[in-house]
Amino acid sequence: MPGLVLALAIAAAATLLGQLIPVVDGPVIGIVIGVLVAAVCKPGARLRPGIGTASKFLLQVSVVVLGSQLSLAQIVRVGIGSLPVMIGTLAVCLTAAYWIGRGLGIIGDLRTLIGVGTGICGASAIAAVTPVIGAASVEVSYAVSTIFLFNVTAVLALPFVGHLIGMSQHSFGLFAGTAVNDMSSVVAAATGYGSSAANYAVVVKLTRTLLIIPICLGLAALVGRRTRTAPATADAAGTAETAGTADTAGGADDRTRPRVRVGKLVPWFLIGFLVTATANTVGLVPSGAHHGLGELSVFLITTALSAIGLSTDLAGLRRTGPRPLILGACLWAIVCGTSLLLQLVTGSL
Numbered sequence: 001m002p003g004l005v006l007a008l009a010i011a012a013a014a015t016l017l018g019q020l021i022p023v024v025d026g027p028v029i030g031i032v033i034g035v036l037v038a039a040v041c042k043p044g045a046r047l048r049p050g051i052g053t054a055s056k057f058l059l060q061v062s063v064v065v066l067g068s069q070l071s072l073a074q075i076v077r078v079g080i081g082s083l084p085v086m087i088g089t090l091a092v093c094l095t096a097a098y099w100i101g102r103g104l105g106i107i108g109d110l111r112t113l114i115g116v117g118t119g120i121c122g123a124s125a126i127a128a129v130t131p132v133i134g135a136a137s138v139e140v141s142y143a144v145s146t147i148f149l150f151n152v153t154a155v156l157a158l159p160f161v162g163h164l165i166g167m168s169q170h171s172f173g174l175f176a177g178t179a180v181n182d183m184s185s186v187v188a189a190a191t192g193y194g195s196s197a198a199n200y201a202v203v204v205k206l207t208r209t210l211l212i213i214p215i216c217l218g219l220a221a222l223v224g225r226r227t228r229t230a231p232a233t234a235d236a237a238g239t240a241e242t243a244g245t246a247d248t249a250g251g252a253d254d255r256t257r258p259r260v261r262v263g264k265l266v267p268w269f270l271i272g273f274l275v276t277a278t279a280n281t282v283g284l285v286p287s288g289a290h291h292g293l294g295e296l297s298v299f300l301i302t303t304a305l306s307a308i309g310l311s312t313d314l315a316g317l318r319r320t321g322p323r324p325l326i327l328g329a330c331l332w333a334i335v336c337g338t339s340l341l342l343q344l345v346t347g348s349l
Helices: 002-020 026-040 048-069 080-104 108-133 137-164 169-179 183-191 195-209 212-234 236-241 243-248 252-256 268-281 287-310 314-320 323-346
Strands: none
Touching (some): 002 026, 002 048, 002 287, 026 137, 048 108, 048 268, 048 287, 108 137, 108 212, 137 169, 137 287, 169 195, 169 323, 183 195
């Protein structure tokens, strides 16, 4: 309880500051405060259980609640023309994250977090992916900080770019919805361009958030396969010694080999996310509850990221070096360029 109360208190302060400074959202402020607290006074053993609960379980619950803000029908409302831009930017971003991150020597989990955070929806995507791949707290902290930096850059730079090339309200809404990560930053960037741009950008952003589901399912499958492959490789030498016995068993080894259970590849919170999104689609979530549920989801994410900040190893962060920041800059520039290029190709620009 003490660690959980501390995380909730930081989240409450971060939420208040986020309302006073709209460009900076609560989750990012929460993780910054958590890191600062950890730097001044590292949490002791009494606080760690509650901090662990907040950083893992509450994070998963926040993803489930987030689904109540989405309607599967929104994909139709944004139009077929926006789907190639959303999917194309995500595919290019994830591919670039793999190859550029590999070239920079960045380990898999960190480049995955920065990739999905840039390609999908910032802190929310990082929150969803973290328990799937088992990323370390220091990696989550660095990824969220990197995403935050380029969110602020986008809010300041994108409206200028839009006016410079003469983008319409519709095209800028699509641009902001695909090139900016967190919802608050999307709204801030698009509102500065016009109300019509803001309305369209929000729909694009919400639809883009649905891409969390296939990405997390794919990552869960990869993690599950690697988990099964590792012990099999380690036992290969011992298995070779008993090959003759296995051959005389007439295929008994195939019958006793553990089978893959698809259900274990699907984290419970992703199922909950899909259920709440479907419930919202069919009208089971009252419209009057949307605002409250949205605020609850953001607050839970803020609490989880505050706890992650509290458990951050600053020495490990320093050892990581500037390379992840370079990766984030490259990915943000690539996503912006890809969004504009795909709009030009599809006639949306």
